[in-house]
Amino acid sequence: MSIKVLLFGQIMDLTQCPSLTLEDLPDTDSLKDILLERYPALSTLPFVVSLGKKAISTNTPLSPASVVALLPPFSGG
Amino acid sequence: MVIGAGGLGSAALQYLAAAGVGDTDAGAGDTDADDAGHLGIVDGDSVSLTDLHRQILYTQADIGELKVVKAQAYLRRFNPRTRTKTYPFWLRTHNLLDILSGYDIIIDASDNFGTRYMVDDACRLMGKAIVYGSVSRFEGQVGVFHMQGSPGYWASFPDPPHPSSILSCDEAGVLGVVAGITGNLQALEAIKIATGLGQPLTGKILSFQALYHEFYDISSPDDTSRKAGPQDLESFLTWTYPDGCNQVPD
Numbered sequence: 001m002s003i004k005v006l007l008f009g010q011i012m013d014l015t016q017c018p019s020l021t022l023e024d025l026p027d028t029d030s031l032k033d034i035l036l037e038r039y040p041a042l043s044t045l046p047f048v049v050s051l052g053k054k055a056i057s058t059n060t061p062l063s064p065a066s067v068v069a070l071l072p073p074f075s076g077g
Numbered sequence: 078m079v080i081g082a083g084g085l086g087s088a089a090l091q092y093l094a095a096a097g098v099g100d101t102d103a104g105a106g107d108t109d110a111d112d113a114g115h116l117g118i119v120d121g122d123s124v125s126l127t128d129l130h131r132q133i134l135y136t137q138a139d140i141g142e143l144k145v146v147k148a149q150a151y152l153r154r155f156n157p158r159t160r161t162k163t164y165p166f167w168l169r170t171h172n173l174l175d176i177l178s179g180y181d182i183i184i185d186a187s188d189n190f191g192t193r194y195m196v197d198d199a200c201r202l203m204g205k206a207i208v209y210g211s212v213s214r215f216e217g218q219v220g221v222f223h224m225q226g227s228p229g230y231w232a233s234f235p236d237p238p239h240p241s242s243i244l245s246c247d248e249a250g251v252l253g254v255v256a257g258i259t260g261n262l263q264a265l266e267a268i269k270i271a272t273g274l275g276q277p278l279t280g281k282i283l284s285f286q287a288l289y290h291e292f293y294d295i296s297s298p299d300d301t302s303r304k305a306g307p308q309d310l311e312s313f314l315t316w317t318y319p320d321g322c323n324q325v326p327d
Contacts, residue, residue: 074218
């Protein structure tokens with residue numbers, strides 16, 4: 001089961017790519033755990049998680065072809 | 078009302094004026110515009126050389142001058158019938174409610190988290206729509222909050238970021254054209270709200286990634302309550318807001 005993860009802002013700077021494809025993850029907490037393992041600096045960044053273009057605040061099951069986006073806040077104007 | 082006459086505000090103000098916002102037949106250059114439609118501009122800052130790549134209302138001759146004064150002068154040259162009202166100071170809880178009360182649509186073009194959360198709470202309590210915008214490096218965000226009961230900024234970002242967790246504006250930098258595109262998108266959303274055309278980004282955040290030509294919108298969470306914020310206008314007046322990318326100056 002492939003999960004596409006879109007990355008924005010400082011998160012993209014960390015990963016050095018605008019998106020990732022991850023395999024066999026049951027839920028969004030598992031996805032965050034994998035990303036934190038690969039990119040420990042992610043733990044210091046605030047961001048909102050969206051699943052299917054809907055922001056979520058609790059652990060949510062993933063399904064095949066799920067698209068997750070990680071969106072940090074910006075302050076600049 | 079455009080909060081912040083920086084990179085976002087420079088773009089938004091030009092296109093709002095070009096669309097006829099604040100254009101009346103009541104008299105050229107009238108700044109005493111409480112009785113008619115007008116553009117409000119609030120910013121306590123002055124023009125700096127390092128602003129000019131993205132704050133295209135200004136020139137090198139304007140360095141050191143108040144932004145709201147030079148922005149107003151630019152808009153008058155563009156169209157002498159554009160009515161503006163300027164507020165050359167920083168927003169605080171004690172002055173914000175009175176200023177916002179004279180406007181129907183609030184454009185958040187500020188550059189710090191403290192102002193963003195403060196304006197978000199004020200508009201929630203006053204029932205006024207916000208057109209939010211922000212930028213960092215090669216990306217912009219735009220959204221419409223508190224419209225027809227839609228959630229606010231805090232719904233997607235409930236906890237103000239710690240200053241050390243987010244690159245400061247000076248550290249991050251902003252590509253000028255990205256601020257221009259984002260400010261234009263804010264003007265577009267404001268015009269849609271004012272005219273009823275189309276479907277505004279109500280309750281959504283549109284993220285624009287310039288380097289990889291990605292436009293991606295997400296809907297805010299459904300919870301429209303804000304238990305952690307001020308619950309009425311009286312408590313708002315004494316609420317303490319965080320400092321972020323740029324501390325809200327005294």
